[in-house]
Amino acid sequence: MLEKRTGLKPISEAAKSEMQNKLNHKCKPIGGLGKLEGLAVKLAGIEGTVDLKTQKRMCLVFAADHGVEREGVSATPRNVTALQAQNMMAGHTTVAAMAIANHCAVQVVDIGIDADLNDPKVLDRKIRKGTTDILDGPAMTREEAEESIQIGHDVAQQAIDDGNQILAIGELGIANTTISSAIISVMLNEPVANVVGRGSNISDKRMLHKIDVIEEAISKWQPDATDPIDVLSKVGGFEIGGKVGAMICAAENGVPIIMDGFISEAALTIADGLYPGISQHIIASHASKERGTQLVMQRYDLDPLLELNMAVGEGSGAVLVLSLIDAMQSVLKNMNTLEDLDVFFTK
Ligand SMILES: O=C(O)c1ccc[n+]([C@@H]2O[C@H](COP(=O)([O-])O)[C@@H](O)[C@H]2O)c1
Numbered sequence: 001m002l003e004k005r006t007g008l009k010p011i012s013e014a015a016k017s018e019m020q021n022k023l024n025h026k027c028k029p030i031g032g033l034g035k036l037e038g039l040a041v042k043l044a045g046i047e048g049t050v051d052l053k054t055q056k057r058m059c060l061v062f063a064a065d066h067g068v069e070r071e072g073v074s075a076t077p078r079n080v081t082a083l084q085a086q087n088m089m090a091g092h093t094t095v096a097a098m099a100i101a102n103h104c105a106v107q108v109v110d111i112g113i114d115a116d117l118n119d120p121k122v123l124d125r126k127i128r129k130g131t132t133d134i135l136d137g138p139a140m141t142r143e144e145a146e147e148s149i150q151i152g153h154d155v156a157q158q159a160i161d162d163g164n165q166i167l168a169i170g171e172l173g174i175a176n177t178t179i180s181s182a183i184i185s186v187m188l189n190e191p192v193a194n195v196v197g198r199g200s201n202i203s204d205k206r207m208l209h210k211i212d213v214i215e216e217a218i219s220k221w222q223p224d225a226t227d228p229i230d231v232l233s234k235v236g237g238f239e240i241g242g243k244v245g246a247m248i249c250a251a252e253n254g255v256p257i258i259m260d261g262f263i264s265e266a267a268l269t270i271a272d273g274l275y276p277g278i279s280q281h282i283i284a285s286h287a288s289k290e291r292g293t294q295l296v297m298q299r300y301d302l303d304p305l306l307e308l309n310m311a312v313g314e315g316s317g318a319v320l321v322l323s324l325i326d327a328m329q330s331v332l333k334n335m336n337t338l339e340d341l342d343v344f345f346t347k
């Protein structure tokens, strides 16, 4: 299915320079809005216009469980994935609350939760009830890995067809920082200990165990970093495949997609393996507290907008960036130009 894709929409260098030029003429010091200028320029390049379309937005939250949770790698019980999926659609989780503040719709996609939710608000695209424990076998089959990407692609395409102009991606999945660390370690060829963090707040002892579990799984299944689907299937998760598909779909459509924390970083390594350069189409929202974040950002030349020491996931960091985008839309619409006020610089 991946071979049939048409390719990513090219980034418009003309729209990027036009946006930078527009910002340079606003009545403020040149470059005075710092990274916010880079944000507006990037959005223009992705959308191919300086008339940014950002009003209708949706956060897609891919939710799934992980067999490796049974190895005691998380501080949190497995049932929190299902619990929070429903709680989220009722409007009460971190991302749900922050999305309200940022005028953003939220859609939870059950791509592999280990429960029968029967909740009409949760989109049911379940592949199966959680992946295989990576100490017992590969997390999923190659076909399931491809299916997870296809589901993410389909859901994002539907959101775009429904008129959403900007997407944010989040996730729910107890133990998915273990899985994300495994993917990042393999894709970046970094020692496991350099990327593993405390996830949902584990002790030193559990963190050492988490590293051992990941190292054992990698040594057992030998995921091939030159074949991203192989890595996703052997040490991945359904929600990570969903994020990969959503990233690819957004980039094909010229729709900006805002990534969230560590789990999005793992998805990015897979998406970039499939489509080198895809990070140019993706907005990095915040620097997750997880250890490997800096390594991923450096590798893909990304500079997260926010540094808030957050470790919630769900898309919470991604939706916060919408407020920065709204601020830049207001700058573009309401600010005077230097010419309006006859201000001329002499450097
Ligand atoms: O997004 C992040 O950077 C992030 C960092 C730590 C934890 N999380 C969230 O917490 C859960 C995973 O933590 P853990 O310890 O169970 O691997 C999962 O539901 C994530 O959404 C998310």
Ligand SMILES: Cc1cc2nc[nH]c2cc1C
Pocket (backbone or CB within 6 Å): 076, 080, 084, 171, 172, 173, 200, 312, 313, 314
């Ligand atoms: C309570 C809780 C909420 C979450 N949301 C996403 N991951 C989570 C992990 C925990 C522990």
